[in-house]
Amino acid sequence: MKIFPRKNYIIRRSVNLSKETHILASNLDQAILVITLKRPRTYYEFIDRFLITSNAYQIPTIIVFSKSDTYLKEELKDIEMVKKIYTNLKIDCLLISCHKKKDISKILDLIKNKTTLFSGNSGVGKSTLINYLNPKLNLKTQSVSKSTNKGQHTTTFAQMYDIGKNTRVIDSPGIKGFGLVDMKKGEIYRYFPELLEASKKCRFKNCIHVDEPECEVKKRLVTGEISNYRYESYINLIHDKKTIR
Ligand SMILES: Nc1nc2c(ncn2[C@@H]2O[C@H](COP(=O)(O)OP(=O)(O)O)[C@@H](O)[C@H]2O)c(=O)[nH]1
Ligand SMILES: [Mg+2]
Ligand SMILES: [Zn+2]
Known part of the structure; x- marks a missing residue:
């Protein structure tokens, strides 16, 4: 297996409030995988694909189920079941809602003094969450298409944002851009x-x-x-x- 040294990967950085971008090299402390089970639907397999990659890079990963306000009782049971699978594997899982401001402060605690990669399909609420973490950022959010239940945003590059002193997040749809993982x-x-x-x-x-x-x-x-x-x-x-x- 070939892994490019992760201390040297290059990402784009968007400076707070300005539209300026520049290139810098950085290092990741952890990843937060944001998922929703509907609107948009995240497939279990996507979670596992992400996890084997973050495992290969030795990036500790937390799974965040977002939009808890949108689920029915039965769907919440489903989420509990999925949470249990990953909790058993010693992966921390959180169920949050930006709209209800549920457990956003827990995310703030988790990311403090770290550089965290926020990943997840388009439309799961990454930008919304990052805005709650630092309202000054005022990132653009996009509604999920009613007909396809898919997010409409198509950023393919990663962007880094300052949340506070020594606290940074990188908004990226995936982890693939972070180097080549070539597994047999x-x-x-x-x-x-x-x-x-x-x-x-x-x-x-x-x-x-x-x-x-x-x-x-x-x-x-x-x-x-x-x-x-x-x-x-x-x-x-x-x-x-x-x-x-
Ligand atoms: N109901 C509900 N909708 C949310 C929540 N968080 C984000 N959304 C909505 O989901 C859509 C996509 O959000 P966005 O942050 O652009 O997703 P991103 O593509 O992952 O950055 C927007 O319409 C948000 O308002 C939440 O906690 N509850
Ligand atoms: Mg976004
Ligand atoms: Zn065997």
């Missing part, structure tokens, strides 16, 4: 911590946990120790020719 099929499981842990007990050293005999991953799927959702993401990833060589 046989090593993808290593970026799923629970698969990596189980793999130590697989009969074969080169087990990729698909249909090898005496595979511990398969055993833990049956007992429920490994989540079906995560395993499905894994299987889709290893069959995705775009991600693997």
